[in-house]
Amino acid sequence: MDAPRPLPPRDEMVAAMLACDAAYEGVFITAVRTTGIYCRPTCTARKPLPRNVDFYPTCAEAAAAGFRPCLRCRPLEAVDAPPAWIAPLLEAVEREPHRAWTQADVRDLGLAPERVRAWFRQHRGSSFSAHVRARRLGLALDRLREGAGLDDVAADTGYASLSGFRDAFRRRYGVPPGRAATPHRAVHRVLATPLGPMLALAEPRGLVLLEFTDRPALPRELHALEARHGYVASEGGHPHLDHVERELAAYFAGELDAFTCPLHAPGTPFDRAVWDALRAVPHGGTTTYGELAGRIGRPTAARAVAAANGRNRLAIVIPCHRVIGRDGQLVGYGGGLPRKARLLALERSVRDRRDDAPSRQLALC
Numbered sequence: 001m002d003a004p005r006p007l008p009p010r011d012e013m014v015a016a017m018l019a020c021d022a023a024y025e026g027v028f029i030t031a032v033r034t035t036g037i038y039c040r041p042t043c044t045a046r047k048p049l050p051r052n053v054d055f056y057p058t059c060a061e062a063a064a065a066g067f068r069p070c071l072r073c074r075p076l077e078a079v080d081a082p083p084a085w086i087a088p089l090l091e092a093v094e095r096e097p098h099r100a101w102t103q104a105d106v107r108d109l110g111l112a113p114e115r116v117r118a119w120f121r122q123h124r125g126s127s128f129s130a131h132v133r134a135r136r137l138g139l140a141l142d143r144l145r146e147g148a149g150l151d152d153v154a155a156d157t158g159y160a161s162l163s164g165f166r167d168a169f170r171r172r173y174g175v176p177p178g179r180a181a182t183p184h185r186a187v188h189r190v191l192a193t194p195l196g197p198m199l200a201l202a203e204p205r206g207l208v209l210l211e212f213t214d215r216p217a218l219p220r221e222l223h224a225l226e227a228r229h230g231y232v233a234s235e236g237g238h239p240h241l242d243h244v245e246r247e248l249a250a251y252f253a254g255e256l257d258a259f260t261c262p263l264h265a266p267g268t269p270f271d272r273a274v275w276d277a278l279r280a281v282p283h284g285g286t287t288t289y290g291e292l293a294g295r296i297g298r299p300t301a302a303r304a305v306a307a308a309n310g311r312n313r314l315a316i317v318i319p320c321h322r323v324i325g326r327d328g329q330l331v332g333y334g335g336g337l338p339r340k341a342r343l344l345a346l347e348r349s350v351r352d353r354r355d356d357a358p359s360r361q362l363a364l365c
Contacts, residue, residue: 008028008341026339029344031053092109098158137169138185138236140157151175185232187202187238188189191241196212207240210313212315228266257284279319286323286325
């Protein structure tokens with residue numbers, strides 16, 4: 001049986017609860033003794049008095065203590081995971097992305113258009129029709145980059161006129177479709193994890209970005225991918241996104257200690273050398289900036305290594321969370337130190353369980 005997961009200091013958890021700090025998603029659960037309800041740290045319900053709150057590492061432990069889940073923040077559901085009721089519509093759009101979806105089509109799936117519209121506004125920041133348009137234009141960009149003719153792409157994408165297609169394409173990507181060979185399309189998806197939602201971007205060469213959506217540097221990273229590396233992003237399906245989604249689920253379940261999803265990480269030769277060295281740090285292990293500098297043959301470049309570490313856009317799969325201070329203390333992490341501590345604790349528990357397995361087998365012999 002795994003050892004109980006350590007919690008942050010109580011004062012820290014109280015402050016995170018009062019601030020609805022998303023960096024503590026998956027780190028602790030709040031349980032209110034006066035109501036008998038347990039919640040996420042980010043629950044938007046009226047905050048209880050701290051003296052009435054207990055903290056637990058997991059929902060299961062809060063439930064075992066007699067608390068029931070909050071109906072507002074739904075702590076048993078993954079953050080930002082699409083609810084089951086809208087899944088048939090999302091799957092239908094993926095099957096027929098070029099279809100001109102109407103309200104009647106939505107009703108035929110047993111859904112209320114008003115409810116669908118509200119969900120997309122709240123969780124995707126756009127209407128359902130805008131989501132479908134973006135999906136179609138993303139596929140159009142792919143076809144244009146492959147050399148398909150403009151007239152054929154416009155017709156196949158469902159536009160009645162070439163001028164309408166040109167206008168929609170320019171609004172979406174900032175360039176006319178005749179220059180579509182310049183940008184690289186990256187497909188994005190929000191992935192639900194126990195530590196909060198992560199934004200993933202992929203292109204044919206591999207996964208380009210994987211970051212917690214509340215990371216302060218995320219807008220800057222997205223801008224750099226667009227301005228320096230020529231990427232335009234649109235929502236949609238991609239095998240690399242499916243791959244990393246499966247591997248993240250296995251990782252958090254303690255069933256995977258090495259990611260195999262293809263990666264494409266644009267950066268300087270020095271950056272890539274640091275990232276390669278990070279990937280060589282074993283699951284369940286840690287390193288320091290000085291040790292990384294030595295591994296790449298630049299023993300005096302610890303500060304430059306730290307800067308390259310901070311430029312890593314592929315959280316978890318390029319494990320910058322495994323870097324600690326020379327004194328063994330946790331040092332900065334873009335996703336927040338609570339998440340870093342949780343990731344290291346997860347990996348240590350998997351390592352310890354794996355290391356204990358041979359001794360248990362010997363004991364049974």
